Amino acid sequence: MTRSPAAAIRSAEDLLAYIPFGLGHWPRESLVVLADAGGQAGGLLRLDLPARCTASTGGQLGRYVQSVLAPGAPSGVFVVVYTSARPRTGSGLPVLVHRLVRTLERQGVGVRDCLYVGDEGWGHVDAARPDAPWGRRRPLDDIAASVLNAELVFAGRAWGPEPTPVVLPAPSGPDAEAIRSRTAAHAVRAHPDPPDPAWARTVVAAWEDTLVVAGRQPDGRGLRVPVPLDPDAAGLLLAGLRSRTLRDLLLFQSAVGPSPVISDLLLDTGLREAKLREAVRTEVRGRDAGPRDPAPPGAADGDPAGHRTPAERCRQAPVDRDAFLRAGGVPLLASVITGSVALVPDWARLDAAYRTLEALAPHADGQVRCATLTLLGWIEFARGRGSRAHHLLDAALREDSGYELARLFDRFLDLGQVHEWARHPSTAWHGGHPDAA
Numbered sequence: 001m002t003r004s005p006a007a008a009i010r011s012a013e014d015l016l017a018y019i020p021f022g023l024g025h026w027p028r029e030s031l032v033v034l035a036d037a038g039g040q041a042g043g044l045l046r047l048d049l050p051a052r053c054t055a056s057t058g059g060q061l062g063r064y065v066q067s068v069l070a071p072g073a074p075s076g077v078f079v080v081v082y083t084s085a086r087p088r089t090g091s092g093l094p095v096l097v098h099r100l101v102r103t104l105e106r107q108g109v110g111v112r113d114c115l116y117v118g119d120e121g122w123g124h125v126d127a128a129r130p131d132a133p134w135g136r137r138r139p140l141d142d143i144a145a146s147v148l149n150a151e152l153v154f155a156g157r158a159w160g161p162e163p164t165p166v167v168l169p170a171p172s173g174p175d176a177e178a179i180r181s182r183t184a185a186h187a188v189r190a191h192p193d194p195p196d197p198a199w200a201r202t203v204v205a206a207w208e209d210t211l212v213v214a215g216r217q218p219d220g221r222g223l224r225v226p227v228p229l230d231p232d233a234a235g236l237l238l239a240g241l242r243s244r245t246l247r248d249l250l251l252f253q254s255a256v257g258p259s260p261v262i263s264d265l266l267l268d269t270g271l272r273e274a275k276l277r278e279a280v281r282t283e284v285r286g287r288d289a290g291p292r293d294p295a296p297p298g299a300a301d302g303d304p305a306g307h308r309t310p311a312e313r314c315r316q317a318p319v320d321r322d323a324f325l326r327a328g329g330v331p332l333l334a335s336v337i338t339g340s341v342a343l344v345p346d347w348a349r350l351d352a353a354y355r356t357l358e359a360l361a362p363h364a365d366g367q368v369r370c371a372t373l374t375l376l377g378w379i380e381f382a383r384g385r386g387s388r389a390h391h392l393l394d395a396a397l398r399e400d401s402g403y404e405l406a407r408l409f410d411r412f413l414d415l416g417q418v419h420e421w422a423r424h425p426s427t428a429w430h431g432g433h434p435d436a437a
Contacts, residue, residue, distance in 0.1 A: 009034075009041055012115060013142050015078055016122060017149035019044070020159040024385070028162060030082045031100075033065050035074035036112055042074050043428070046387070049083060049093070058096035062103025068418050069109070076110035081125070082117045090131040098130035163387045166373065166395035171363045175231045179363045182235025190242040197267045200249070203240035206233045207250055207356075208258055214359075215352035227359040237356075238364055241371040247405070248337075251375055254353035255336050255382070256343050261325040265333065337378070339412065339419035345382065347429050354379045367403070370396045374406040383429040384422025386413055 009015050019034065020026045022044040029049045035042030045068055050057050069077065079101060087093040101111045114125040121137030143149065171179070189199045214227045240246040249266045253259065325332060336343060354376060361372040377392035390413050396406040421427040 008148065009036070009078075010147060012113060012124070013146035014148035015113070016080065016115065016117060016143045017146040017152070019080060021152050021157050024159050025162045026159065027082045029084070031061065032080045032082065033069070034078045034080070035069055036076040036078065037425075038075060042425075043069060043423075045069065049081070050096075053092045053096040055095050055099040058099030059103045061096070062100040062107070064416060065100070066104060066107040066109055068423060074109070076112045077104065078112050079104075079114045079125075079127070080117060081115070084119045086118075087116075087134055089133050094125075094132075094134065095130045097125060097127050101127040163391050166391050168362050168369070168395070175229060175234075176363065178231035179229065179234045179238070182232050183238040183363070183368075184235075186236050186239035187242055190239050190246070193243045194245040194267050195240075195243050197263075200240070200243075200246055200267055201263060203236055203246055204249065204253065204258075204263065206236045207240075207253070209233065210237065210356050211254070211349055211352040214355045215348060227355050229359055229363075234360060234363060238360060238368050241360075241364070241368045244405075247371045247375070250353075251378065252333055252336055254349050254379075255345055256325075257321065257346050257349065259322055259325055261322045262333065265325075265330055337408075339382075339417060339421075345421050345427055345429075350379055350382070350429075367400065370399045370403040370406060373399070374403065374409065377406065378409055381409055381412065382419045382421055384418060386418075389413060 009018065015034065018041050019032055022034070022041065023032075023046055027046055031047045031049055033045045033047075035044070045065060047061065047065075050061075065077075079097065081093065081097060083093065085093070097114065101114060104111055111127065114127040116123060116125055116134055117140075118137070121139055122143070123135030123137050125134050126132040189195060194200070210227070210233060240250070245266055249262060252262050252266070256262075332343070357372045357376050357379075361369065361376070364372050373392050373396035377389045377396065380386075380389035380392060389409070393406050393410045393413070396403055397410065400406075422429065
């Protein structure tokens with residue numbers, strides 16, 4: 001689920017114009033739910049249409065949508081179906097949509113409007129009657145001519161192609177050979193794992209310097225140039241990613257900011273192996289048990305008494321972050337990975353980390369390529385962009401089907417998990433690239 005800067009929805013055409021900007025692409029064979037935040041666009045959730053459209057599937061989807069949107073407490077939602085098929089009244093997709101809408105309304109989520117978009121036009125859906133024909137088609141040109149579409153285009157917004165399987169380009173440029181040579185020279189320091197603490201801190205310092213470069217904006221409209229790579233720094237970072245400990249350390253410090261506490265916790269062999277891995281596995285076992293029943297109306301997910309969840313509380317950042325990290329220890333760090341998190345994300349750092357990993361990935365191979373693709377996939381998971389995360393994790397698993405962290409994140413996606421950051425307006429990613437509003 002993604003959250004984007006507020007946009008006023010004045011008409012059905014505005015609604016349909018906004019969705020591809022919010023998602024970053026035009027959806028295909030999808031169910032899209034947009035939260036109404038008092039006349040502004042709120043959280044945006046896209047799901048693949050199921051292979052078999054039945055009433056029971058519609059009920060399951062309705063309960064899932066309500067559980068994902070519950071922390072944001074939307075005043076209502078818009079439901080939009082994108083399909084190239086011609087739905088037959090009284091069966092299939094109309095029945096699914098009818099049950100989905102009924103389920104949402106029973107859960108206290110009002111449906112403001114229900115629409116469909118096909119290859120030849122769009123129209124309204126009378127979701128109250130599964131046997132009612134789907135509304136008269138209107139031309140797709142109406143969407144392009146909407147007021148909101150013009151405003152977004154004028155503001156420099158854009159959306160790109162649908163996410164596709166990831167194919168990394170071959171390393172190129174005058175520094176490609178130098179990066180390969182420096183990676184090999186530094187790689188001998190990556191083992192044993194955890195590596196020597198002094199060398200590990202050298203890698204972390206190089207990472208911090210690179211994030212500063214990657215975070216620079218050449219202008220005020222969100223356009224960015226490729227991250228320049230210093231061959232020695234790039235070789236050091238790629239060698240560091242051979243170590244699982246350093247990989248995890250860079251992930252955590254990209255998300256929550258530099259802290260010696262994270263280094264101290266992860267560079268201790270006993271702590272990392274005995275506690276971090278067990279904390280993550282405990283969370284995964286809990287999720288493998290199956291989806292929890294949605295919380296009752298007025299209660300936050302996972303808190304039936306109605307108290308705030310950790311993600312809701314994290315809008316008040318602790319005064320002493322290092323003391324907070326030290327008190328929480330490894331289980332708190334593990335919550336960043338699994339999505340049951342009580343830390344405020346630093347999205348500027350994570351966006352810079354993403355662009356750095358994008359620049360490093362073509363120069364990586366084997367386990368290091370798995371690491372770069374897996375971390376890119378995790379950042380997309382944390383952003384709430386499951387389709388992009390799925391393609392990146394697939395690419396990592398094509399390199400090594402047994403790569404543990406990629407399999408873990410892929411399992412989260414298979415279970416329909418949404419990272420806690422993406423579920424709360426105060427912690428969600430609000431874009432940062434030209435292809436995502």
